[in-house]
Amino acid sequence: MSIPLLAFELTDTNRDWLIHRPLAIVSYIVVAVVLRYVLHRLIDRMTRPRVKSTKQRRSLLAPLQERAGRTMGDPHTRERRAQRAQTIGSVFKSGVSIIVLVWVVLQTLDTLGFNVAPFIASAGIAGVALGFGAQNLVRDFISGMFMLLEDQYGVGDVVDVGDAVGTVESVGLRVTTIRDIDGTLWFCRNGEILRVGNMSQGHAVAVLDVPIAPSANVDRACQVALRAVLDGVEREDIAPDILEKPELLGVNAVTAGSVTLRLTVRVRAGKQWGIRRSLTRAVLEAFEANDIETPNLALATVPYT
Numbered sequence: 001m002s003i004p005l006l007a008f009e010l011t012d013t014n015r016d017w018l019i020h021r022p023l024a025i026v027s028y029i030v031v032a033v034v035l036r037y038v039l040h041r042l043i044d045r046m047t048r049p050r051v052k053s054t055k056q057r058r059s060l061l062a063p064l065q066e067r068a069g070r071t072m073g074d075p076h077t078r079e080r081r082a083q084r085a086q087t088i089g090s091v092f093k094s095g096v097s098i099i100v101l102v103w104v105v106l107q108t109l110d111t112l113g114f115n116v117a118p119f120i121a122s123a124g125i126a127g128v129a130l131g132f133g134a135q136n137l138v139r140d141f142i143s144g145m146f147m148l149l150e151d152q153y154g155v156g157d158v159v160d161v162g163d164a165v166g167t168v169e170s171v172g173l174r175v176t177t178i179r180d181i182d183g184t185l186w187f188c189r190n191g192e193i194l195r196v197g198n199m200s201q202g203h204a205v206a207v208l209d210v211p212i213a214p215s216a217n218v219d220r221a222c223q224v225a226l227r228a229v230l231d232g233v234e235r236e237d238i239a240p241d242i243l244e245k246p247e248l249l250g251v252n253a254v255t256a257g258s259v260t261l262r263l264t265v266r267v268r269a270g271k272q273w274g275i276r277r278s279l280t281r282a283v284l285e286a287f288e289a290n291d292i293e294t295p296n297l298a299l300a301t302v303p304y305t
Contacts, residue, residue: 021112024111025107025112028104028111029104032100032101032104035100036096036097039093039096039100040093043092044089046089047086047088047089047092048082048086048089088148091145091148091173106119106120136191137174139191140174140175140190140192141173142191143191143193144172144173144174144176147171147190147193147196148171152196152198153168153171153196153198153200154171155168155169155171156200157198157201157270158198158199158270159178159196159197159199160197160199161176161178161188161193161195161196161197162193162195163186164180164186164188165178165180166178166179166181166184166186167179169185172190173190175187175188176188176190176193199269200270201269202269203243203267203269204266204267204268204269204270204271204272205264205265205267205272206265206266206267206272206273206275206279207262207263207272207276208225208262208263208265208280208283209260209261209262210225210260210261210263210283210287211258211260211261211295212258212259212260212261212292212293212294212295213259213293213294213295214256214258214259214295215293216259216292216293217292218251218259218261220290220292221292222248224283224286224290224292225261225283225286225287226246227286228282228283228285228286229263229265229279229282229283230245231282232278232279232283233246233279235278238275238278238279241267241268241271242265242266242275243266243267243268244265246265247264248262248263249262250262257295258295263279263283265279
């Protein structure tokens with residue numbers, strides 16, 4: 001009779017450790033998994049645009065959807081906006097996962113009888129120390145978060161951030177990488193980027209500066225140049241990227257060896273360089289065909305006084 005009594009006493013003594021505490025730990029884990037799933041789904045709903053019938057509904061993340069009203073239908077704009085939203089969503093989901101994991105660990109330790117107050121106090125002290133010791137890192141993260149939220153630039157955009165001018169290859173919370181025209185890859189810390197010039201959002205202007213000789217007939221040269229540009233923008237490879245009719249601004253500069261005419265064309269963002277090269281070539285060919293004198297390059301650089 002002593003053995004059954006001993007077994008009964010042991011079971012009653014360890015009931016808390018064998019049943020109650022394991023059940024509590026399991027319940028915390030289940031709650032954490034469900035909470036993480038719900039929050040992740042909520043983040044997905046906030047950062048991913050949904051489609052209702054045939055019309056695309058805007059994402060709940062307003063800052064990403066209030067950009068460039070004229071280019072809302074541009075596939076490149078929609079793709080960049082979706083990419084930024086997905087990046088922000090992944091960051092939020094990572095933060096939620098870390099917070100939920102920390103909560104589960106603290107609840108488990110508390111259930112097992114450990115005093116979690118020292119852990120919380122130590123975490124607070126460590127956070128303060130880390131904040132003082134890594135101010136630049138925190139600034140880079142905060143700047144990167146605002147850049148993502150405000151959609152200042154995205155992968156594939158051509159930007160000018162001061163020391164680096166080129167195409168954005170990656171955008172992170174701490175570092176943005178930019179490839180310049182020479183192929184150099186620049187690693188720019190987000191906290192050090194004070195201003196950004198984005199040449200791939202909204203619209204752009206192709207500026208054509210074409211020189212003629214001082215002895216050429218300026219009025220006729222203007223007519224020939226404008227006609228060449230008007231014909232050039234009708235080409236099948238250029239026409240889809242033209243937003244407005246070309247405009248002749250007139251004489252832009254005068255030197256001892258040349259007179260420079262300026263024309264402008266509003267085009268889709270990112271297309272200004274290729275269109276400028278094509279139209280400049282068309283204007284020069286029209287000058288040659290109409291006997292419009294071009295400047296002597298040896299004299300064109302001498303300032304007119």
